[in-house]
Amino acid sequence: MQFTYRMPTKIVFGPGVLGQLGEICESLGDKPLIVTGRQSARKSGVLEQALAQLPMAVVYEGVEEDPGTEQCDEAAAFGRKAGCGIVVPIGGGSPMDAAKAIAGLMLNDGPCADYVGRDTFTKGALPIVAVPTTAGTGSEVTPYSVLVNERDGQKQTIGGENLFPRAALLDPLLTHTMPRSVTVNTGLDALSQAMEGVVSKKSTPKSDVLALEACRIIRRWLPAAAEDGNNAGARSQMLYAAMLSGCVIAQTATTLVHGMGYLFTTEYGVAHGMANALLLTPLFQHNAQYAPEKVAAVAEALGHPCEAAPGAARTAIGAAVHELLDTLSVSPAAADAGVDANRLTEFADGIAATPYRYRNQIGHIDAARIRELYEQAHQGALA
Ligand SMILES: [Fe+2]
Known part of the structure; x- marks a missing residue:
């Protein structure tokens, strides 16, 4: 270690x-x-x-x-x-x-x-x-x-x-005064950061502890904070989890979820956290191939325990993310957030040409792969 x-x-x-x-x-x-x-x-x-x-x-x-x-x-x-x-x-x-x-x-x-x-x-x-x-x-x-x-x-x-x-x-x-949409969008950013920290090339044993705890807390408390903004317990837990996710990325930085998501924000005005959330399923199903034990740990933290094998982790993480988004009434399809399918190739080529956007991302990444991940996000599909 x-x-x-x-x-x-x-x-x-x-x-x-x-x-x-x-x-x-x-x-x-x-x-x-x-x-x-x-x-x-x-x-x-x-x-x-x-x-x-x-x-x-x-x-x-x-x-x-x-x-x-x-x-x-x-x-x-x-x-x-x-x-x-x-x-x-x-x-x-x-x-x-x-x-x-x-x-x-x-x-x-x-x-x-x-x-x-x-x-x-x-x-x-x-x-x-x-x-x-x-x-x-x-x-x-x-x-x-x-x-x-x-x-x-x-x-x-x-x-x-x-x-x-x-x-x-x-x-x-x-x-407490945050509107529901901001609660959901920012909470999903915290989730994304925690999840990305676990699979980042720069992950550490200590940041993993914080990240998995943040995932558990967000799954339990984000729906409650979204439901009732004056739920003091939920607000407190979410502020704590968000801080944990910050402590995580201060060590690990973010991965291709953030690297790809930013274009949804700059090109279509999709809120930062929401943009990330739309990419979690494709990227973590991709990650399951390369780090099944890590993705299985995240899936377990999100209430979907599974065997630490690529296929099982891919299925479990997809189900876990979709379930949480569903609880929050968020469509997993980037199409529903206004993202235009015709621009995905251009986006993928741009990202592939700027390697610092995926320097901490595990697995094989090239323009074709990024394009597939964008496609999956666009449809909100499970692999
Ligand atoms: Fe973020």
């Missing part, structure tokens, strides 16, 4: 922990730059609660869903002008990912698009204290900022040790 596991983010979890925001920020830097989305943090009252504890803070509001590099440049210029010394994202994955790039750009000259890649902010980054209000991306505990690079319209990643938030305040009470 050989692995590295690093998680430098201090995790503070529980109902009401938002009340510790002022104290935690105080020790890390002066004049917080709060980074948030268009309206939900203000509407839900979370922004007001944060400002009451951070009277010196300035607010950059309006981070878009799937934010772009240019918006990060704009926010960093705003933060520099105000003389901010710490960045506090409040919201879902979009503000959290944007905040990491902004924290880097505060100490490194832009433009943001120049920093795509790993450990590119050589002059460091401002400290980040993340306050998630959705239960999905786990971005509060990862060193990744996924952004749309406006130079080519592609989703790309800025990653780096100095982008791990110093602290993550996980207060499940902040997630």
